[in-house]
Amino acid sequence: MQQLNREEVRKRLMSCSLKATHQRIVVYEALLELHGHHPAAEEVYRLLKPANPSISLGTVYKTLDVFAENGLVRRVLSEQGCKRYDANTMAHNHIYCNNTREIIDFEDAELEELLQNFFQRxxxxxxxxxxxxxxxxxNKKEPEKHISITKL
Ligand SMILES: [Zn+2]
Known part of the structure; x- marks a missing residue:
């Protein structure tokens, strides 16, 4: 996920028909910063709160849902049904670890093609x-290690 400056964040919001308010900008910036985590609203809130003391958790929840409804972010459900958010809206799959609650991107062109063909048939x-x-x-077999995907 590339880093975006304020102006690029503003443009991205507007490209999804969203008014680029300060609140929306800081929520989206926090989400980008936490990208690899697929954060829940609480995690986004914790990150932006120190610099934005007037923002409430409820506002963060609402803002993230407005983002999802406008296609700026994707909702990802964890096993417990807790909503997590993904700034990567390109087609990709996820791996969820029950132990660590990590959600990891699983991008694989071969899998995409396979599934496309499957649904066509x-x-x-x-x-x-x-x-x-x-x-x-x-479950991760060794929680301290990264999950890696290799072709056999
Ligand atoms: Zn993802």
């Missing part, structure tokens, strides 16, 4: 599919 009736995402859930 299945020819879903009376349903206009826009996107799909799979989420693997499980």
């Amino acid at each position: 299945r020819n879903l009736q009376n349903f206009d599919m826009h996107s799909f995402a799979i989420q693997l859930t499980g």
Whole structure:
């Protein structure tokens, strides 16, 4: 995820038909900073609170939901049903670890292609599919180590 300056953040908000208010800008900046974590609203709030003491947790919740409804961010559900947010709106899948509650991006062109072909062959009736995402859930074998994906 690339770093964006204020002006680029402003433009990105506006490209999703969102008025670039100061509140929205700081919430989006915090989300970008926490990107790898797929943070919950509380985590975004904790990060931006010191520099923005007037902002409430409720505002952060509402702002993130408005972002999701306008396609600026994606909602990712954790196993417990807790909402997490993803600034990466490109097609990608996730791996969720039950032990550490980490959500890790799983980007794999081969998997995307496989699933595209699969759904084309299945020819879903009376349903206009826009996107799909799979989420693997499980446990890290060694919590202190990173999860890595290798082709065999
Ligand atoms: Zn993601």
